[in-house]
C-alpha cells in the first residue's frame with residue numbers, strides 16, 4: 433500500500449524551510465492552508481514579469497493573459513469540467529452572495545429555499561436575505577443537537593413543490609461529518625429542486641470529484657487547498673441558464689463571467705495553475721511519469737493518499753481526546769468525517785486552550801468559525817469563545833498531533849477554574 437512521503441510533501445511548502453514553520457505545529461488548516469511552493473512560484477513570476485492589464489497585444493500584457501488562461505484551464509482540468517463552467521471570485525462568500533442574487537428569477541413569492549443549520553453562514557445568510565426580499569420562505573433543515581448531524585428523513589418531510597433551491601454543505605467545518613450528497617441530490621431531483629453545495633470544508637481533505645456529484649452548483653476556496661485566495665464556483669449549464677447574469681451586459685456571452693461582478697485578481701488566478709503543478713509533482717513522486725494521466729485523475733489519486741494520512745492522524749487524535757474531559761463535537765471516530773475536530777471543556781474556555789497551546793508550539797483556534805447557528809443549536813453558550821478547532825492537513829506530522837494531545841492533556845488540568 434502506498435503511503436504519503438511526508439518529508440517530500442513538506443519540501444514542497446517553503447514555509448517548512450523557515451524557523452517558525454519548522455517549530456510550529458500548524459493545526460488551524462481549516463482557516464486557511466499553507467501555500468504550495470509551486471503556487472508561490474507562479475505568483476512571483478506574475479508579479480515580477482507581467483503584472484499589467486492582461487490580454488493586450490504587447491508581449492508583457494499578452495503573457496499576463498496567457499498565464500491567467502492557464503490558471504483557469506488548470507482549475508477546470510483539475511475538476512474535469514469545461515472552463516466555461518468555472519467562476520472564479522474573491523472568496524466563496526462572495527460567490528455565494530452573487531449566486532443568491534442571480535437566483536432572483538427562481539426565488540419568487542410563495543417559493544421556498546431550504547438551508548441547513550449545519551452550514552457555514554456564507555451558504556445561509558445570502559439565501560435568507562434573498563427570501564426576505566422576494567417574500568419567499570427560508571426553511572432550516574435542522575441538525576440533531578447532540579450529534580450536529582443531518583437526517584435525510586427530515587429532508588424528505590421538508591421538501592415540497594414550493595422548494596426551488598436546497599443548500600447544504602459537503603462536510604461540516606465544525607463536526608467534520610461528510611454528508612451523502614448524491615442521496616440528497618436524488619431527493620432534490622425527484623422534487624425538481626436545484627442543489628447548491630458548499631465544498632469549502634471538504635475540498636482540502638478530498639479533492640472534489642464532480643463527475644460523481646450530481647449538483648447544480650459546487651463552491652470551494654483555493655486558499656484552503658494550498659493555493660491563492662480565490663473562490664471557485666462550478667455551475668451546471670442548465671442552472672446557469674435559469675439565473676440572472678450579474679456581470680456587465682457585454683460580458684453575458686461568456687458564461688464564466690456571468691457570476692463574477694468584479695474585476696478578477698489576475699495574479700491569483702494565474703497562480704492557481706500551481707495547484708495543478710503541486711498535484712502533478714506529488715503524483716510523479718509516487719507513481720512515476722504521468723504524461724498520459726489527466727490532471728483530475730492525478731488530483732484524485734494524490735488526494736486519496738493525503739486523505740489516508742490525515743485519517744490516520746485524526747484517528748490518533750480522536751482516540752486520545754476521548755480520555756480527556758472534553759466534549760467532542762461530532763463523531764468520536766474518524767469514520768465518515770474529515771479531519772476537523774472541534775472540542776470544548778465544561779470548565780476551561782476554548783480561548784484559554786488555544787492560547788495555552790502556543791507554549792507547546794501548536795497553532796489551533798477557538799471561535800464559532802461562522803457556523804454560528806450550528807454551535808448555538810448544539811448548546812454552546814458563549815459563541816465568541818465557541819469551540820477549540822483542531823484541523824489537520826496532509827502535511828501535518830504525527831509528532832505535531834502528539835504535541836497537541838500532550839498540551840491539551842496538561843492544560844485542561846492546569847487551567848481548570
Ligand SMILES: Cc1ncc(COP(=O)(O)O)c(C=O)c1O
Pocket residue numbers: 462463522523524525526552554555601604605630632633652653662663
Ligand atoms: C464550510 C465553509 N464554507 C464557506 C466558507 C467561506 O469561505 P470564504 O472565506 O472563501 O468566503 C468557509 C470559510 O471558512 C467555510 O469553512
